[in-house]
Amino acid sequence: MTPPARTGSAQAGGAPPSAAFAMRPELLPELFPSDLLDRLSRVASLRPRVIDVFDGPLDAEILITGWGCPRIDAAVLDGAPRLRAVVHAAGSVKGHLAREVFDRGIAVSSAAEANALPVAEYTIAMLVLAAKRVIPRAREYAAHGWSGDALPGVATPGDSGGLTGAVVGVVGASRVGRLVMDRLRGYGARILLSDPYVTPAEAERAGARLVPLDELCRQAELVTVHAPELPQTRGMFDDRRLSLLRDGAVVINTARGSLIDTDALVRHCATGRIQAVLDVTDPEPLPPGHPLLSMPGVLVTPHISGARGRELRRLGEFAVAEVERYVSGRPFKGAVHAADLDRIA
Template sequence: MRPHTTTRPRALLAMGRHHRDALFPPEEIRRLAEYVDIDPDHVAEDLAHEPSLPEVELLITSWGCPVIDEDVLARAPALKAVVHAAGSVKHHVTEACWDRGISVSSAAAANAVPVAEYTVAAVLFANKRVLDIGALYREHRAPLDWSRRFPGFGNYRRTVGVVGASLVGRRVLELLRPYDLDLLLADPHVDAAQAAALGARHVELDELVGASDVVSLHAPALPETHHLLDARRLSLMPDGATLVNTARGSLVDTDALAAEAATGRLHAVIDVTEPEVLPPASPLYHLPNVLLTPHIAGSLGGELRRITESALAEVERYCSAEPFRYAVHHTALATSA
């Protein structure tokens, strides 16, 4: 929180220029200039040689922001806060920032909204077998006996397992709650009562993957979550189940998923992969039971306006000496994205 003063703090946009153009078009830059002293035509893509850095009190960052390390901080004695107009701050906010006591805010909550919406659409389409039926209808161009081809298809009383009570995971549970679904949650940092408050039953991960018609991943990329869905856990999923991954590609053993999907036993909706982008020879591009999208679940196009609004509101709070609404806490980073 900034001490109350009558002067506008000096601010700097630090991000990729094309991200600045998408997030802060002229009208938003004008709004920003009402709160802070900022060069409206300048964006810093290299902080190591940024001449204005010694006077900057507030950094407004986004995708493509350079790392804010000890060397950068040594040249930024006035820096007190970072408002990140994107999700995770792990890529640029270093331990040196936390050691210095710099306040950090993130628009992760705003970015969680479209990811959760994409996920819910994937869940509902998966249980209804929309992609399969659409492909068959295109091929035959006539009605078929869908109930015979897909016995039990539909969303009524199907089981959806959410892995990770992250911002996105919680939003997914919230959006799925009105449907007639049985919701499971696996997260070692959540207990049964907390899961129940989110509308889900808390279970261990193996039980979740073994009982769910759709498994949706919302855990962070950490050493302990690397290949969380490996060959063994994928083999526990019921025949015909669907894996949805809008979190991090490293949560899934890509080779093991490709092997399972190649048999036709499992379906998958995959928005993030390891590596990203997959090599051209990957079978996941061609399998009819896999929907592969190029990391589009997060904020794109008009959805970026939600992130901009979140960041502008945080800048206004900072300038009014109010605490950030979406403050990032150092202690929470060990278990978050």
């Protein structure tokens, strides 16, 4: 029998609960500047060491994790009898939390909501550039000079006129996907959505029309991918589905590289029929000299759409607020449950 999730501090009303950090040590001051550490210290007793390897017992009730956290499995849990909550100051928890964490009733939170915003902002920026055909035009300009045809207000072959009225296909109504749809409405884009967990009424409330993925591929000028990596989504954009894309379509992927068949994408982009913006690839990173890195209609960025630099503080703020909720006995805002694991990134 699976025990119920343990929420609220076991030491409520007494000494503050103990909390430890597990992540790459260099991330701690970026995620938790001194003022956020001060906030944490008012509700929890912080362990000074940042754990980057579990090499002994863990004497903490709350574990605050981040990128680089070692995997927490049954063996780690056996050495952490007081652990009651894991608060992840990043996105997906699937890479470092074994299912045993959930089976033992440990409460889990993720800052995926906070990390979704910079990914959505990156996506919108790339959609704007893609709609203007900025990437191939910039490379053509660099290679051959300005042809002089890009005069204000004068359309040239391949121009779509920007996002206003553009048909944009959103694949996955994830946190990022919903933020992207919310922002696209301000541009006057026509939004198609494909997501097996969303009803037509829910899509309509998001400003989109729900369609099967094949139909989305046939109709959309711009396709942005926000689906999780699951057995059924790996390679969802294979040769057949990429062939459905209309001439001149642009595919933007900020989700997981494995969702697109890389070899098939190379073949379709090499002809110039479709274009791509990839912040994630399969493999990642691409090997030096890979064809996608030099194709005029393809832009590959090094997995930078998520929180970086100053944006990391937002994740720390979310995590601190979650610890405050836990200590006061309130439910997590970013709660992750075992039932979520089969459908989240």
